[in-house]
Amino acid sequence: MSEAPRLPRAPSRPADGLGLRRAIPDRMLPSVVAAMAFLAALALAGAVGAHALATRWSGGAGAIVIVQVPEPLAAATPGAAGGAAAGTRIDAVQATLAGMPGIASRHLLDARELDQLLQPWLGGHGGAHADLLALPLPAVVQLRLQSGASLPPALPDALDRQAPGTLVEDSAAWSDRLLALTYSLQACAGLALLTVAAVAGWVVALATRAGIVRRRGAIELVHSLGATDSYVAQRFARRTGFLALVGGIIGALVALPVLAQLSRLAAPFSTGAAAGGAAGATPLAGTLPGVLVQVGGGGGGGLLPGLMLDALPLPLLVALPSLPLATGLIGWLTAQATVRAWLRRLP
Amino acid sequence: MIRLSDVSLRIGNGPNWPGRTRFLGRAAQRREVLQGVSFTVPAGAFRWLLGASGAGKSSLLRVLQLGAMPTTGEFELFGTSVQRAPRRQLVRLRRRMGVVFQDLRLLPELSVFDNVALPMRLAQIAEPRVQAEVSEMLNWIGLGRRLLARPGELSGGEQQRAAIARAVVLRPPLLLADEPTGSLDAPQALRLMELLMELNQLGSTVIVATHNDHLVRHFQAPSLRLDRGRLVEDGARAVLVP
Known part of the structure; x- marks a missing residue:
C-alpha cells in the first residue's frame, strides 16, 4: 500500500514560473560585464591619476616663479622702486617683489644652493663653490604664488626697468598647458567610462532580450494569470542586476593587481628620483604615481591584496568598490527598462 | 458580467x-x-x-x-x-478570471503543485494559505497524489485537470x-x-x-x-x- 505523498514544504522563495536561471545563464553576462568593469577600472585610475597630477602641478611647480637678476650687486637704475635704500639691482628687485600681492613666499638662493643647482653641469663636490665665485652668476629669487594667484603681466617690464636684463620665468605658461592636458585626459577617461557603461548596458539589454525570447511563453502565461509588469520586470532585473554585480566584482578584483603593477612602474616618476625604481618610492597621497606606489616599494610584495589596498589612494579606494555597485545598478535598470518596454506590447 | x-x-x-x-x-x-x-x-x-x-x-x-x-x-x-x-x-x-488554454500551458519545469499555486502567488496570497488551498484543490480534482510530479510525467487527462485546477484555484x-x-x-x-x-x-x-x-x-x-x-x-x- 502506497503512502499518500506529503505536502511540499513551503519554499523560502516560491517558484515564480519564469525560470530565469535558464533564461539568463550565469556565465556569459558576468564574463562580459567583468571585462567592461576591468576597462572601467583602468579608465577610473586614469581619471584619478590625471586629477591628482593636475592638482599637484597647479599647487607645485605651476605656482613657482623664478627671477634671475644678472649683476646683482651693480647699482640699480636711478629712479627705480625702492628709492635710495635700494642701492643694488638685487635690492631693487627684492623691494619690488616685496610689495607685490599674491606671493606666498620669496626666497633668495644663497651661494650653496646655487652651487647645488649647478653641480650636475659643472660637477665636483664641495670645491665647486670656488669655481662658481669666478663666474658672473645672476642672483636667483624663487617665488611661490598663493593658490589661485597669478603673476602681474607688467612685473617683468617693471623689474627690467630697475635691473635691465632681469629674467622672469613664470611656470604658469607651461603649467596651464599641462593642466589643459590633464583635463583632456580626465575628459577622455570620463568618455571611456561612459562608453564602457553604455556597452555594458547594451550587453545587459541583449541578454535580457534573449532571456525574454527564451521564456516568452512563460512570461505571456504569468501575464495572463494576472502578473503585473512590475512583477515580471522585477524578477528579470533582480537576476541581471545580480549577474552584473558579480561581473563587476570579478572585473574590479582582476583590475586590482594590474593597477598595483602600474603603480610600481610609475613610482620613479612620482618621487622625482632619477633612478632607483620603486625601491626608493614612497606613497604620496593624492598624486597618481604616489597613489599607485606600493607600500614597502618594489619587489613582488605589492601583489598581496592588503598591500595593494594600502597603496591605493582614497578616490580609487572609493571608486573601485563602487564599480560593482555601478554595474549591478546598470544591469538592474537596463533589465527593468527592457522588460517593461517589451511588456507594453501585451495588452 | x-x-x-x-x-x-x-x-x-x-x-x-x-x-x-x-x-x-x-x-x-x-x-x-x-x-x-x-x-x-x-x-x-x-x-x-x-x-x-x-x-x-x-x-x-x-x-x-x-x-x-x-x-x-x-x-x-x-x-x-x-x-x-x-x-x-x-x-x-x-x-x-480563470482560463483553461487549448494547449494547457503548464510550465514544464514546475511541479503540479507549483503550477496550480502560480495564480495565488501572483496575487500575493500568503504561503500557508496557498499550501492549504492548492492541496485541497488538487485533492478535489483527483491529483492529490501527484503534487510533486512534473507536467511531463502526467497523462493527458491529468494535465487537463491540472490546468483546470490552476484556472479555478482562486475561485x-x-x-x-x-x-x-x-x-x-x-x-x-x-x-x-x-x-x-x-x-x-x-x-x-x-x-x-x-x-x-x-x-x-x-x-x-x-x-x-x-x-x-x-x-x-x-x-x-x-x-x-x-
Whole structure:
C-alpha cells in the first residue's frame, strides 16, 4: 500500500514560473560585464591619476616663479622702486617683489644652493663653490604664488626697468598647458567610462532580450494569470542586476593587481628620483604615481591584496568598490527598462 | 458580467491605416477574425461557444481573457470598459478570471503543485494559505497524489485537470475554457465537463469553446455560435444573424 505523498514544504522563495536561471545563464553576462568593469577600472585610475597630477602641478611647480637678476650687486637704475635704500639691482628687485600681492613666499638662493643647482653641469663636490665665485652668476629669487594667484603681466617690464636684463620665468605658461592636458585626459577617461557603461548596458539589454525570447511563453502565461509588469520586470532585473554585480566584482578584483603593477612602474616618476625604481618610492597621497606606489616599494610584495589596498589612494579606494555597485545598478535598470518596454506590447 | 457590442478584431503585423498594403505589401495585411460581435453573458451563466475550426472561437476567447484588445466596438467586463481601463486595472480583471488554454500551458519545469499555486502567488496570497488551498484543490480534482510530479510525467487527462485546477484555484467569478476536452477520451471528457458544471453551480460564469457535439447535447446550455468571425447564434436570445 502506497503512502499518500506529503505536502511540499513551503519554499523560502516560491517558484515564480519564469525560470530565469535558464533564461539568463550565469556565465556569459558576468564574463562580459567583468571585462567592461576591468576597462572601467583602468579608465577610473586614469581619471584619478590625471586629477591628482593636475592638482599637484597647479599647487607645485605651476605656482613657482623664478627671477634671475644678472649683476646683482651693480647699482640699480636711478629712479627705480625702492628709492635710495635700494642701492643694488638685487635690492631693487627684492623691494619690488616685496610689495607685490599674491606671493606666498620669496626666497633668495644663497651661494650653496646655487652651487647645488649647478653641480650636475659643472660637477665636483664641495670645491665647486670656488669655481662658481669666478663666474658672473645672476642672483636667483624663487617665488611661490598663493593658490589661485597669478603673476602681474607688467612685473617683468617693471623689474627690467630697475635691473635691465632681469629674467622672469613664470611656470604658469607651461603649467596651464599641462593642466589643459590633464583635463583632456580626465575628459577622455570620463568618455571611456561612459562608453564602457553604455556597452555594458547594451550587453545587459541583449541578454535580457534573449532571456525574454527564451521564456516568452512563460512570461505571456504569468501575464495572463494576472502578473503585473512590475512583477515580471522585477524578477528579470533582480537576476541581471545580480549577474552584473558579480561581473563587476570579478572585473574590479582582476583590475586590482594590474593597477598595483602600474603603480610600481610609475613610482620613479612620482618621487622625482632619477633612478632607483620603486625601491626608493614612497606613497604620496593624492598624486597618481604616489597613489599607485606600493607600500614597502618594489619587489613582488605589492601583489598581496592588503598591500595593494594600502597603496591605493582614497578616490580609487572609493571608486573601485563602487564599480560593482555601478554595474549591478546598470544591469538592474537596463533589465527593468527592457522588460517593461517589451511588456507594453501585451495588452 | 460580460457585454460585447459590435466588437471586431483584426490580427496581423502591419499598421491599421487605409491603403497600407499598397505601400507595404503582404506584410501589412491584417485579417479580420471577429466582425461585429455583440452579446451579453450574465453572472453565473453557462455558455457553449461553438463553431467550426477557424470560425473565431479562440480569437473571441482571447478577447474575453484580455489577451487581445478589440480593434473596434465596446467590451465591458465586470462592469468595466476594458478599452478605457488603465493597465493596472486590467491586471485586477485578469485575476478575477480563470482560463483553461487549448494547449494547457503548464510550465514544464514546475511541479503540479507549483503550477496550480502560480495564480495565488501572483496575487500575493500568503504561503500557508496557498499550501492549504492548492492541496485541497488538487485533492478535489483527483491529483492529490501527484503534487510533486512534473507536467511531463502526467497523462493527458491529468494535465487537463491540472490546468483546470490552476484556472479555478482562486475561485474566479469567470472561467473561460478553450477546447478543454480536446485531447481526452469520451469518459474523461464527460468527467471534466461535470467538474466545469459543478463550478458553474458554485457560482462561476463559465464559457466553454468546443466542437464536441456529443458534449453539447449531453450538457444542455445556451450557446454562442460563430461562423467566419461573425456571431450567428446567441442561444440566450435565440437571435440568428445571417
